[in-house]
Amino acid sequence: MQLKCYCMNIESLLQQAVSKVLDELYSISVEPSQVVLQSTKKEFAGDYTLVVFPYVKQARRSPEVLADEIGVRLKKTVSEVDAYNVVKGFLNISISDDYWVGFATDIAGDAHFGMRETVSNSKPVVVEYSSPNTNKPLHLGHIRNNLLGWSVSELLKANGHNVKRVNLVNDRGIHICKSMLAWLRYGNGETPESTGIKGDHLVGKYYVEFDKHYKEQVADLVANGMDEDEAKKEAPLMKEAQAMLKRWEDGDKDVRDLWERMNSWVYAGFDETYRSLGVGFDKIYYESNTYLLGKELVQKGLDMGVLYRRDDGSVWCDLTADGLDEKLLLRRDGTSVYMTQDLGTALLRHNDFGAGQLVYVVGNEQDYHFKVLKLILAKLGFDWADKVYHLSYGMVELPNGKMKSREGTVVDADDLIADMEQTAEETSREHGRNDELSDEERKHLYHILALGALKYFILKVDPSKNMLFNPAESIDFNGNTGPFIQYTYARIRSIVRKSGLSEFNFDHVSLKIDDKEREIVKLLHSMPSVIDQAAQNFSPAMVANYAYDVAKAFNSFYQDTPILREQYANVRVFRLMLCDTVATALRNAMSILGIEMPERM
RNA sequence: GGCCCUGUAGCUCAGCUGGAUAGAGCGAGAGUCUUCUAAACUCUAGGUCCUGCGUUCGAGUCGCAGCAGGGUCACCA
Numbered sequence: 133m134q135l136k137c138y139c140m141n142i143e144s145l146l147q148q149a150v151s152k153v154l155d156e157l158y159s160i161s162v163e164p165s166q167v168v169l170q171s172t173k174k175e176f177a178g179d180y181t182l183v184v185f186p187y188v189k190q191a192r193r194s195p196e197v198l199a200d201e202i203g204v205r206l207k208k209t210v211s212e213v214d215a216y217n218v219v220k221g222f223l224n225i226s227i228s229d230d231y232w233v234g235f236a237t238d239i240a241g242d243a244h245f246g247m248r249e250t251v252s253n254s255k256p257v258v259v260e261y262s263s264p265n266t267n268k269p270l271h272l273g274h275i276r277n278n279l280l281g282w283s284v285s286e287l288l289k290a291n292g293h294n295v296k297r298v299n300l301v302n303d304r305g306i307h308i309c310k311s312m313l314a315w316l317r318y319g320n321g322e323t324p325e326s327t328g329i330k331g332d333h334l335v336g337k338y339y340v341e342f343d344k345h346y347k348e349q350v351a352d353l354v355a356n357g358m359d360e361d362e363a364k365k366e367a368p369l370m371k372e373a374q375a376m377l378k379r380w381e382d383g384d385k386d387v388r389d390l391w392e393r394m395n396s397w398v399y400a401g402f403d404e405t406y407r408s409l410g411v412g413f414d415k416i417y418y419e420s421n422t423y424l425l426g427k428e429l430v431q432k433g434l435d436m437g438v439l440y441r442r443d444d445g446s447v448w449c450d451l452t453a454d455g456l457d458e459k460l461l462l463r464r465d466g467t468s469v470y471m472t473q474d475l476g477t478a479l480l481r482h483n484d485f486g487a488g489q490l491v492y493v494v495g496n497e498q499d500y501h502f503k504v505l506k507l508i509l510a511k512l513g514f515d516w517a518d519k520v521y522h523l524s525y526g527m528v529e530l531p532n533g534k535m536k537s538r539e540g541t542v543v544d545a546d547d548l549i550a551d552m553e554q555t556a557e558e559t560s561r562e563h564g565r566n567d568e569l570s571d572e573e574r575k576h577l578y579h580i581l582a583l584g585a586l587k588y589f590i591l592k593v594d595p596s597k598n599m600l601f602n603p604a605e606s607i608d609f610n611g612n613t614g615p616f617i618q619y620t621y622a623r624i625r626s627i628v629r630k631s632g633l634s635e636f637n638f639d640h641v642s643l644k645i646d647d648k649e650r651e652i653v654k655l656l657h658s659m660p661s662v663i664d665q666a667a668q669n670f671s672p673a674m675v676a677n678y679a680y681d682v683a684k685a686f687n688s689f690y691q692d693t694p695i696l697r698e699q700y701a702n703v704r705v706f707r708l709m710l711c712d713t714v715a716t717a718l719r720n721a722m723s724i725l726g727i728e729m730p731e732r733m
Numbered sequence: 734g735g736c737c738c739u740g741u742a743g744c745u746c747a748g749c750u751g752g753a754u755a756g757a758g759c760g761a762g763a764g765u766c767u768u769c770u771a772a773a774c775u776c777u778a779g780g781u782c783c784u785g786c787g788u789u790c791g792a793g794u795c796g797c798a799g800c801a802g803g804g805u806c807a808c809c810a
Binding site: 168170173181183185186188195221222266307444498499500501529534565611615618622630673674691695696727 | 735736738739744745746747748749750751752753754757758759765766769770771772773774775784790791801802804805806807808809810
């Protein structure tokens with residue numbers, strides 16, 4: 133039997149063939165990559181559709197005739213083309229069962245199907261995400277950030293990039309001083325150990341405490357006739373916090389000791405949340421180490437003449453020619469601002485990793501900041517300024533609007549995860565088939581189902597869009613959800629286990645496949661291009677939607693097609709092979725989302 | 734007010750470089766488990782793709798204008 137190579141994507145093969153036909157028949161020259169093929173709509177026969185409208189003028193044919201002539205030629209010259217039909221200007225092309233079966237056989241057993249090998253010696257893509265403040269625990273907004281950051285990193289890896297994850301912890305500043313001050317005043321020496329409260333929550337408690345007392349002071353001042361804006365500045369607590377920040381910057385030992393102590397509580401808390409979310413980093417930067425960076429760059433900019441100093445000593449960048457405003461880079465007292473340090477850390481990071489690209493997973497409220505950052509880097513003469521990519525994501529909103537910590541409407545990350553685990557356990561007790569599992573394994577199952585639901589819920593939405601979370605409705609486990617896909621996977625694994633096979637040998641000559649099998653094979657066939665597309669768009673959502681399509685197609689197939697019960701061994705083994713490959717595809721796609729798949733549930 | 738983002742079914746969301754009669758899930762209604770896991774499957778109802786104009790053989794998709802919602806324009810980060 134002749135060996136065929138199915139490595140060649142059937143779409144590019146068709147594109148080349150069409151390009152050739154257009155040239156030979158009508159002397160129309162079109163690059164194969166420019167030939168537009170789409171998958172044929174369900175209500176028509178065929179696998180791929182060529183839209184011929186763009187060529188009718190040059191070919192001087194009616195759309196129908198043109199489509200027919202191309203169809204005839206394709207069928208004659210491309211062995212994989214089985215049949216064709218023409219509806220208006222649409223040429224629907226059917227690919228032979230032989231090709232699809234061959235393709236399915238080719239990819240069977242490839243544990244990394246859909247994922248690319250990492251290109252060796254490629255410059256790493258450095259992805260910054262998470263970047264929390266250390267004055268309060270993580271909430272749902274941070275969850276979206278962390279899940280996106282992790283997932284986009286996995287996605288880029290799956291597309292062949294070398295990826296480094298970094299976190300830039302905002303561990304200094306006035307907000308931390310507020311928590312510290314409140315703890316000193318009202319804390320009675322409380323610690324995570326003495327109270328049993330998770331460290332980040334304990335520190336967050338004092339941040340709230342500060343705000344409470346501060347507001348009281350402001351209200352008192354206003355009641356005594358002071359203007360509100362002035363009262364906010366003059367409140368003793370605020371002045372004390374500012375004094376504390378100054379002492380911190382001067383290296384005051386007491387302040388630094390307390391700062392280290394309370395930050396260490398927060399880190400222990402964050403680590404627990406990170407572990408629970410399954411995210412991590414290759415390198416963690418601390419703003420206390422990097423906040424002074426960037427000043428040299430400012431000096432360089434002054435020397436280059438791209439920045440200027442005002443009479444009061446402050447340094448600015450004039451971006452009005454770019455349609456933006458003037459941007460402050462050094463305060464009049466010579467201290468740096470957010471932008472200054474971000475310039476510095478960008479350079480640091482670029483040099484630390486020899487980065488080919490710098491990705492920042494940061495909310496869309498900072499779109500302006502990153503626009504400015506790129507512009508200034510370019511003005512400073514860094515040719516890699518255009519390698520800075522701001523992965524701007526939308527906010528998570530509640531039914532009554534934005535989350536506001538002051539109004540107590542934040543959805544706490546740890547609470548949400550705990551709720552999800554609770555729901556997973558209840559659902560599992562009701563529907564689950566997990567008698568064989570130990571208590572330990574069952575606990576793990578609840579965890580991966582809970583996180584599967586949460587992660588999928590968040591990641592299936594296009595990153596750039598705001599999304600809505602309704603705490604009252606909780607997150608679903610049915611329909612277009614993580615657990616739906618996990619369930620599909622568990623079912624498949626169950627069948628494959630029962631078959632006892634790990635290799636699938638069958639005679640694929642003249643094996644016929646039905647519509648549902650064909651649908652599945654076609655979906656598998658498209659996986660590499662979906663991953664590629666998703667990576668180019670930095671969009672895990674595209675992978676999530678793909679995984680859902682695969683699971684849905686499989687469930688429909690599973691519902692009315694015998695697999696283990698199939699009496700013909702040849703067909704049975706083929707179907708088992710297909711099952712096994714679908715499981716692999718689902719596992720790989722979901723791993724890009726950071727979602728684990730259960731062997732049974 | 735300037736700039737940026739978003740607007741698709743009752744609700745939450747898909748819809749890749751413009752292509753056929755715009756798709757899912759939830760919710761609503763009707764079916765399917767003595768048979769490979771019913772967290773599933775099948776069917777029904779549900780649409781002025783915010784509005785208008787334009788480009789095109791063809792617009793949910795591109796352009797302009799308007800409307801609505803959000804963000805941002807700090808010597809905060």
